[in-house]
Amino acid sequence: MRTVLVTGPGGAGRTTVAAATAQAAARGGARALLLSADPLDALLGRPVGPAPTAIADGFWAAGIDSGEHFRTELLGLQERLATGLDLLGARPLADEEITELPGSGQFALLHALRRAAEGDWDVVVVDLPPLREALAVLALPEQLRRYLRRLVPKERQAARALRPLMAQLAGIPMPAHWLYEAAARWDEGLAAVQTLIEAPGTTVRLVAEPGPAAAEALRSARTGLGLFGLRADTLVPNRVLPGDDTGPWLATLVAQQRKCLEEWYEEYGADGAVREAAHLGRDPRGPDDLARLGVAPPAEPAPGALPGAAEWTVEDRLSEEKLLVWHVPLPGAVKSDLGLVRRDDELLLTVGAFRRIVPLPSALRRCTVTGAGLTDGVLRVRFAPDPALWPRTP
Numbered sequence: 208m209r210t211v212l213v214t215g216p217g218g219a220g221r222t223t224v225a226a227a228t229a230q231a232a233a234r235g236g237a238r239a240l241l242l243s244a245d246p247l248d249a250l251l252g253r254p255v256g257p258a259p260t261a262i263a264d265g266f267w268a269a270g271i272d273s274g275e276h277f278r279t280e281l282l283g284l285q286e287r288l289a290t291g292l293d294l295l296g297a298r299p300l301a302d303e304e305i306t307e308l309p310g311s312g313q314f315a316l317l318h319a320l321r322r323a324a325e326g327d328w329d330v331v332v333v334d335l336p337p338l339r340e341a342l343a344v345l346a347l348p349e350q351l352r353r354y355l356r357r358l359v360p361k362e363r364q365a366a367r368a369l370r371p372l373m374a375q376l377a378g379i380p381m382p383a384h385w386l387y388e389a390a391a392r393w394d395e396g397l398a399a400v401q402t403l404i405e406a407p408g409t410t411v412r413l414v415a416e417p418g419p420a421a422a423e424a425l426r427s428a429r430t431g432l433g434l435f436g437l438r439a440d441t442l443v444p445n446r447v448l449p450g451d452d453t454g455p456w457l458a459t460l461v462a463q464q465r466k467c468l469e470e471w472y473e474e475y476g477a478d479g480a481v482r483e484a485a486h487l488g489r490d491p492r493g494p495d496d497l498a499r500l501g502v503a504p505p506a507e508p509a510p511g512a513l514p515g516a517a518e519w520t521v522e523d524r525l526s527e528e529k530l531l532v533w534h535v536p537l538p539g540a541v542k543s544d545l546g547l548v549r550r551d552d553e554l555l556l557t558v559g560a561f562r563r564i565v566p567l568p569s570a571l572r573r574c575t576v577t578g579a580g581l582t583d584g585v586l587r588v589r590f591a592p593d594p595a596l597w598p599r600t601p
Contacts, residue, residue, distance in 0.1 A: 208408060209237075209330045211440070211505045214341035215414035216424040220445040223491050224414045224484060225334035226250055226268070227502035230494060232330040233265035235504045240326065242319050243334035244271040244312060252493035259326075263494055273315035277307035280314070287389075312336075313344045317400050324403045330505060338424060342431045342561065348401035352394055353564065359390040410440035410505070417444045417467035425471075429539040431561045433584075436519060442475045443502065444468055446486040521568055531574060531590045538584040547588065549576045554588070573597050 209232075213225035222245045229241035240259060241247070247255040247270060251262050257275065259267040285299055316335075323331045335341035403409060411432060415421035425442070432439055447468070448461050468483070475481050484500045491497055522532040537545075537558055546557035552572045555564050574590035574597070581587075 208324065208328055208406075209505055210403060210406065210409040211330065211332045211412050212335055212341070212345070212404075212409065212437075213332060213412045213414060214335040214338050214428075215443075215445075216416075216421050217337040219414045219416050219421065220484075221337075221414045222247070222334045223250065223497070223500070224412070224443050224445055224502055225332050227484070227491075227497040227500045228412060228505060229268070229330065229332040230263065230266050230497050231502055231504035232332070233263060234498075237265060237329035237504075238327065239266050239330040239332065240323055240328045241266075241268040241332050241334070242271060242316075242323060243268070244273065244316065244336075245334060246270075249492060250497075266494075269319070271312075271315050271319045273312035274307045276315035276318055277311040278302055278305045281305055313347060316344055317347065317397075320403055321396055321399050324399060332505075338428045338431070339560070342428075342435060345404055345437065346435050346563065348397040348404065350564075352397050352401065355390050355394050355397075359387060405436065410438045412441050412443060412505070413439055414443045414445050416446050417464040417471070419463075419467070422467055422470065426539045427559065430537055430558050433536045433538050433540075434556065434558050434561050434563050440480070440505065441503065442471060442481045443484050444471060444481065445484045447483045448486050521570065525592070529591060530577070531571060531592075533568075533571060533588040533590065535586040535588065536584060537581070537586050540581060540584065540586070542581050545581060545586070547576075547579055547586075556586075 211225075211228055213221050213228065215221050215224075222243055225243060226241055226247070229239040232239040241262075247268055251268055253260070253262065255262075255268045255270050257270055257272045259269045262268050281300070282302060282305070289299075316333075320331075320333065323333075336344065413425060413428060415425055429439075444464075444467075448457065448464055450461055450465065468481075472481050482501075482503045484502050487496060487499060491500065519536070520534045522534060524530040524532055535556070540558050544557075544559040546555075548555040552567050553564050554567055556562070571590050574592050577589045577591045579586060579588045
């Protein structure tokens with residue numbers, strides 16, 4: 208399955224480009240599904256609910272209802288804990304009195320991604336929130352799984368039968384069986400979404416309206432995508448004004464867009480990675496308007512199509528320098544924004560507003576960090592084998 212994650216600065220037209228991308232894929236013969244938390248009825252010309260709705264041949268769309276997802280999850284949790292809540296004298300919450308809490312939209316989006324991965328789709332196009340929030344959502348499965356491993360270790364479940372005895376001996380309550388079951392259920396769901404996000408067929412499509420503010424946001428996005436190991440397949444400059452027959456009052460805007468586009472083509476334009484979407488002079492409405500935008504269908508991922516597409520790799524320099532070097536692509540990063548800490552078997556990496564904690568590859572766990580350097584958008588972390596841990600050669 209091909210998954211295209213569409214994001215960009217706020218107000219750039221992400222939903223419109225996501226819809227046009229899904230429609231273009233369907234017209235190319237794919238079974239395409241569009242997922243969005245934004246209203247789609249006016250854009251697609253027909254009502255769209257949480258279940259996939261047929262828009263055209265091969266093209267379906269589904270809305271993400273974060274309020275309904277929150278109520279369903281909370282009521283399900285309440286039902287599973289009914290016995291304990293009854294003992295405490297708790298009054299159960301009714302469906303109509305539950306109001307979703309901030310942040311519930313992120314979990315609804317992850318749930319929708321998991322359900323889409325289980326469907327029979329060739330292409331799934333996901334309309335993500337603006338850049339900063341989108342990166343936070345995509346990083347959530349990895350972060351939450353790390354928390355679960357630390358707080359509810361799987362190896363402790365082996366002592367499940369001994370918990371009543373241990374509770375009596377220690378004089379303190381031990382974790383109940385439902386806690387481990389809930390943790391396992393959460394981990395399974397998060398793992399499925401993480402697998403989808405990290406799959407070779409998953410890429411990011413960036414949408415931006417040409418201009419100085421968007422250029423700065425894209426530079427930050429490149430760094431964030433590199434940090435989280437995500438790949439961008441296309442940059443879509445949206446609402447591009449026509450360059451001919453413009454009146455005097457439009458000339459300044461056209462010139463500003465053209466200057467920005469020249470810079471983007473120079474920076475991102477390898478292998479057709481920049482694909483403009485035209486300004487229609489109005490908000491697009493219906494499949495015909497979506498087709499007029501000229502948005503390209505998702506192509507197969509091509510490594511190097513945009514800066515930041517390289518994978519994290521470990522370079523073996525043991526024979527020459529007695530070092531292993533971990534290459535971390537961080538396009539657009541500057542040295543003053545970098546923070547690097549080794550903690551046990553993990554690397555805590557901060558780049559500006561973004562932060563990621565990643566487990567070290569097995570070989571690097573037996574090494575010590577000797578230094579790091581940022582050159583040409585790649586962070587190179589140097590590791591020297593620890594004599595006490597490194598296998599000795601005869």
